[in-house]
Amino acid sequence: MGIRSYFARHIKKHIDVYRIDDFNLEPPDIHTLEHEVNVFRIEPSMTVNVTSWTSSIKMKCRAESRIFSEYRVNAKSYLVKRYVKQNVKAYSHEVKSKIKVHDAMKLIRDMPLELSDMLKYQSVKPKLLNNEMLLAWYGPIVEGAVIKLVWNKQRGTLLVWYNPQSRQYKAKGVYLIRRLGFGEKPEWRWV
Amino acid sequence: MANNFLGYMMIEGTDSSLRGVALITDTRGIPKEFVRTDPLRPEALDRILYGESFSAYAKQSLILENLLDAVSNDPQIWICNDEEILEPLKTVSRIKSVMLEESPHVPLDAHGHIETSAEPNVYLIQAYVNGAPLRAEFPEGTRTDEVEQSAGILTEAGKSMNILEPFNRLQKSLSYLATGRA
Numbered sequence: 339m340g341i342r343s344y345f346a347r348h349i350k351k352h353i354d355v356y357r358i359d360d361f362n363l364e365p366p367d368i369h370t371l372e373h374e375v376n377v378f379r380i381e382p383s384m385t386v387n388v389t390s391w392t393s394s395i396k397m398k399c400r401a402e403s404r405i406f407s408e409y410r411v412n413a414k415s416y417l418v419k420r421y422v423k424q425n426v427k428a429y430s431h432e433v434k435s436k437i438k439v440h441d442a443m444k445l446i447r448d449m450p451l452e453l454s455d456m457l458k459y460q461s462v463k464p465k466l467l468n469n470e471m472l473l474a475w476y477g478p479i480v481e482g483a484v485i486k487l488v489w490n491k492q493r494g495t496l497l498v499w500y501n502p503q504s505r506q507y508k509a510k511g512v513y514l515i516r517r518l519g520f521g522e523k524p525e526w527r528w529v
Numbered sequence: 530m531a532n533n534f535l536g537y538m539m540i541e542g543t544d545s546s547l548r549g550v551a552l553i554t555d556t557r558g559i560p561k562e563f564v565r566t567d568p569l570r571p572e573a574l575d576r577i578l579y580g581e582s583f584s585a586y587a588k589q590s591l592i593l594e595n596l597l598d599a600v601s602n603d604p605q606i607w608i609c610n611d612e613e614i615l616e617p618l619k620t621v622s623r624i625k626s627v628m629l630e631e632s633p634h635v636p637l638d639a640h641g642h643i644e645t646s647a648e649p650n651v652y653l654i655q656a657y658v659n660g661a662p663l664r665a666e667f668p669e670g671t672r673t674d675e676v677e678q679s680a681g682i683l684t685e686a687g688k689s690m691n692i693l694e695p696f697n698r699l700q701k702s703l704s705y706l707a708t709g710r711a
Contacts, residue, residue: 434569437591439599442550442565445705449698451558453691459636459659478657478689480557500559507557509689511659 450488450497453479457513464513464529473524474514481528482506489514534561535686536604538596538618539699540588540611546570547584548706549592550699553602558690564599565706566592589617597622605682610696612666619668625679629693632664641684643677654680656687663692 346352455474463472476496483504488497496512513527533556540549547569553562569587579586593614607618607626619626637644637655644653644662650669653662663683667676686692704710 434575434591437569437595438567439564439595440567441563442702443560443563445565445702446552446560446563446698449701451691451694452697453694456660459657459661461659478687478691480689483557483559500557502559504559507689509557 447502448499450486450499452490452493453477453496453498455494456511460511464515464527466515469518469522470515470525471518472513473516475511476514477511478509479512480504480506480508481510481512482508487512487526532602532605533682533685534602534604535682535692535695536600536607536622536624537695537699538593538607538609538614539696539703540592540614541700541703542568542707546707547587547592548703549588549596550702550706551596551600552695552699553600553604554690554695556686556689558694562600562602563702564596565702566596568707585613588614593617594621606679608692615666616668619671625675625682626668627679627683628666629683630664630666631693632662634662634664636660637662640687641680643680652676652680654683656680656683656692658688660687 343354346354453476455476457472457475460475466472474494474496479496479498480500483500483506484498485501486497486499489495490497496514510528513529515525515527517523517525534553535556537552537554538549539551540547542548549566551562551564552560554560569591571583571587576583588611594617603622603624605625607622607624609615609618609626609628610630612628615626615628632653634653636659637653640655640658642655642662646652646664648666650667650671652665652667654665655662665676665679665683667679671679683692
């Protein structure tokens, strides 16, 4: 750099600019990268070591001349108690279509009919004496077929035993009437 | 020869045991025929196979059909108190069927009167001269004339018996069969 150029740069803030007309650079060399991939066939056998006293399973995988690192898989260890048989028998489950039916007349023949009090539904009430009051009404009952009547005081129901051989069908109702007074007994009055 | 019998069917039990009874009575409530089934004890596999429908299957296909097969007297009408067996009772027996219950309704105008209800296939029937009407549910598809005929049968029976009373005896007999105690 000469003096003129020095002063021109520092005092005049001028710098010399040159034109390059001959721009003749060599293109870069391009080469194909060569690489080699080694392919190993992994052996199909893989060993899994399970111990009943550890909670992990070791998996080893081997390839030709290489051993991959061991993989540890956390797992619960179970003792194998039973092996599934190769031949499993199939059984058919029979769905029932028949059920035994028995004659049970003996059970119900002696069972009485149990009638509830229906007094509240009686629109026409019987004439009563001064010392009488209505307690209940039971019906319809075929009076002519009755063998026995028992009043279930606790449940307020009337137990009726019929004669199964009876040919009577005419039904009535029966009032239970209480007579007020010492020693008086309730009365059954058919209507 | 036609009879005037009424048929009652009841099937009850627990998850582990089901049992059915059928009673034929005359119009006084006197038993004419009574049959019972052995208890049906389903296996665990039956319950898995049938799932929720096991009870319906057992009641309809096992107990009801076998009871109907065993009964020798055909009633005029079959009466039950379980909606689950109402339809098959009619389908299998080919006899009029109805599910009856007490109703809290005040007595209707006249003995034998029928009143429709807001529920489908449900009617109120004044079967007794004095007493509350019965709530009667018929199987789907029951014609009006069949309802009237059924109401006629019940009204006639209601003159000489309490129509719902036989259910008490069926209940007692089922309890006795299950527990051995009256």
